[in-house]
Amino acid sequence: MIRVGVLGARGRVGVEVCKAVHAADDMELVAAVDAGDDIESLSAAEVVVDFTHPDVVMDNLKWCIEHGVHPVVGTTGFDAGRLGTVRGWLDANPGVNALIAPNFGIAAVLMMHFAQQAARYFDSVEIVELHHPNKADAPSGTARRTAELVAAARREAGLGAMPDATTAELPGARGADVDGVRVHGVRLAGLIAHQEVLLGGDGEILTIRHDTMNRSSFTPGVLLGVRRVRELPGLTIGLENLLDL
Ligand SMILES: NC(=O)C1=CN([C@@H]2O[C@H](COP(=O)(O)OP(=O)(O)OC[C@H]3O[C@@H](n4cnc5c(N)ncnc54)[C@H](OP(=O)(O)O)[C@@H]3O)[C@@H](O)[C@H]2O)C=CC1
Ligand SMILES: O=C(O)C1=N[C@H](C(=O)O)C[C@H](O)C1
Numbered sequence: 001m002i003r004v005g006v007l008g009a010r011g012r013v014g015v016e017v018c019k020a021v022h023a024a025d026d027m028e029l030v031a032a033v034d035a036g037d038d039i040e041s042l043s044a045a046e047v048v049v050d051f052t053h054p055d056v057v058m059d060n061l062k063w064c065i066e067h068g069v070h071p072v073v074g075t076t077g078f079d080a081g082r083l084g085t086v087r088g089w090l091d092a093n094p095g096v097n098a099l100i101a102p103n104f105g106i107a108a109v110l111m112m113h114f115a116q117q118a119a120r121y122f123d124s125v126e127i128v129e130l131h132h133p134n135k136a137d138a139p140s141g142t143a144r145r146t147a148e149l150v151a152a153a154r155r156e157a158g159l160g161a162m163p164d165a166t167t168a169e170l171p172g173a174r175g176a177d178v179d180g181v182r183v184h185g186v187r188l189a190g191l192i193a194h195q196e197v198l199l200g201g202d203g204e205i206l207t208i209r210h211d212t213m214n215r216s217s218f219t220p221g222v223l224l225g226v227r228r229v230r231e232l233p234g235l236t237i238g239l240e241n242l243l244d245l
Contacts, residue, residue: 004226005031005045005069007060013074013215017049020219027226037226039063047226050075054137058082058167058235065089065096072225073100074218076141080166083237090234099229101239102141104221108195109239111210112142115197116149118206120157122199125150126175130194137157138185145238150197154180 004021008014010030021029031041035052042048042063050060054077064071066089078100090096103109119125127150129143141231166174175184193212198205201245212218221239228242236242 001028002026002043002226002230003028003030003046005029005033005042005048007033007039007042007048007050010034011051013051014049016216016219017051017222020216020223020236021049021226024223027223042069043067045069047072047123047229049073049222049226055108056057058085061086061098062089065093065098068093068096070096070229071098071100072222072229073098074104074146074222076102077137078102078141087235088220097229097232097234097236098235099225099232099239099242100224101221101237102145103212104218104225104239105163105212106221106239107217108142108210108212109221109243110245111195111197111208112146112149113240113245114208115146115199116153118197118199118208119150119153120159122201122206124198124200125154126182126198128184128186128196130188130191130196132191132193133187133189135187138187139178139183140185140193140195142193143183143185144178146195146197147181147183150181151179188217 002028006018009018016206021027030044033039037051047066049072050057051074057075124157127143127146129140131140175182195210199206224242
């Protein structure tokens with residue numbers, strides 16, 4: 001049995017993770033911690049799943065790594081600086097591993113993978129991410145990661161900057177620039193989490209769209225991460241590393 005703790009246990013995703021861990025034959029839910037609860041109860045866990053908030057996730061990660069607990073992190077808001085800090089903590093605590101994934105949905109991972117594969121064939125790529133209005137971070141972690149993968153694929157293919165004649169714009173009208181890829185964010189009541197990757201070339205457009213229809217869709221990926229994190233050395237970024245794509 002894998003002893004699992006959950007941080008953000010009363011949140012939208014945390015509730016689903018607790019249910020899934022509880023239902024898994026090979027896992028035991030030993031601690032369910034939310035804001036205001038005592039983090040020390042996580043000492044009983046081998047693996048801790050974090051779905052909290054970008055403002056608190058770094059403190060949570062530090063606690064887990066320093067206490068020999070492997071974190072599986074869904075919380076977003078990671079940039080290169082934060083990832084470097086996590087690597088430093090892991091280096092100082094050999095034997096502890098961490099998995100950070102901007103999206104645990106299998107279809108979302110495939111959407112990012114397909115976008116990465118397609119990117120080299122098109123002049124232009126832009127990303128539109130659409131989320132519920134309670135989301136703290138923009139662009140979404142998924143959109144950031146997609147943009148980075150697309151940018152890397154374009155660089156590898158020797159593609160230069162995308163065509164764009166804009167010389168006058170209202171701030172934000174062309175979205176955020178993530179590694180040279182424009183990312184547009186929508187926050188709308190009624191949505192959960194959605195993304196379109198628009199790829200354009202001469203006379204053809206390819207649109208890759210992903211829709212999250214409920215938050216239990218994240219849990220198979222989370223459970224996979226919990227089962228595998230103890231054998232993945234150091235820091236692993238992205239669920240795609242656990243899938244045979
Ligand atoms: N990687 C993935 O597949 C996915 C990632 N996410 C990301 O996960 C994060 C959480 O999303 P979501 O569940 O919608 O958010 P919620 O706000 O619904 O849940 C977060 C929970 O964490 C609690 N919390 C805040 N601070 C702490 C703390 N220090 N220790 C323990 N618990 C704390 C919050 O309490 P309170 O409300 O009282 O502050 C809340 O109950 C976001 O960053 C989101 O982008 C979401 C979906 C999928
Ligand atoms: O906040 C959310 O809801 C989600 N966050 C993740 C992200 O930022 O990409 C994953 C998914 O989009 C849902």
